[in-house]
Amino acid sequence: MSALPSFDQRRVRERFNRAxxxxxxxxxxxxxxxxxxxERFGWLKxxxxxxxxxxxxxGQMVRAMRERYPKADVIGVDxxxxxLRRLPRRRWWSLHRQGVVADMHALPFVGGSMDAVVSNFAVQWSDRPAALFAEVARVMSSGAPFAFTTLxxxxxxxVRRAWAAVDPSPHVHQFLDMHDLGDALVGAMLADPVMDRETVTVTYPTVDALLSDLRGVGVGNTQSGRSRGMTGAQAWRRFREALAEQAVDGQIPLTYEIVYGLAWGTGVSPVPQEAHGMVGG
Incomplete structure (x- = not known):
């Protein structure tokens, strides 16, 4: 598995707080x-x-898991x-939202304490997927499923093509293919990984509409090697033009390759079983 560029985690946190x-x-x-x-949890007993x-x-998946497993204690980490302040309350009368601020590479939970781990659109924000999966394996009980999506x-x-026409420096994150992710799951001592993928294409009438959606969900260049200067007006204009030139029948496409992963806890992990600090309330 090739090394990924590192992320500026402070920048990642700032972007998602703003979004x-x-x-x-x-x-x-x-x-x-x-x-x-x-829906895939419907296949699992x-x-x-x-x-x-x-x-x-x-908290979309917190809501989904609570609805599917009403007796379960569901904890969100971000x-x-x-x-986290937008998480649903555990009960309508409670102020408790059951969210924990933490780096997903250093989870503040004791080993073997989770009966399932779910993650939607988060794994792509890891520049150390082997370490991330090892930490997931640490907190999972034996036989627990880890089901996730990523890009x-x-x-x-x-977007990558439009920037390449303007500036050779990195502007779009690199994403691992499903085979590398599967290898990382095995390396983390998770069992029986199953990987599959699908392509989803969204279309937009304007460049502004496309960029608004990306900014609105916190997407931006947070690679540590990104240019620290402001993108010049001319370069930004050329980027927008290159994006608009990809329109088909007046609609600008934006492609998502969705990777789905499923693996199972074995009760062992490449990292020690101790928690990284205490869980917040």
């Missing part, structure tokens, strides 16, 4: 894929007591505290 209020208005793709991910939603955002390398190709 918390707008996220749900722009996250049609994320919500639809989350719905499809939830589970009675989980404790479920972790990794990279929970505004790097952005503003996202494959054909995602956002239109």
């Amino acid at each position: 918390a209020e707008s996220y749900d208005r722009h996250a049609a793709v994320q919500h639809e894929i989350g719905r499809r991910l939830d 589970l009675e989980p007591a404790r479920i972790l939603d990794l990279g929970t955002g505004t 790097l952005a505290e503003a996202m 494959g390398p054909d995602s956002l190709v239109e």
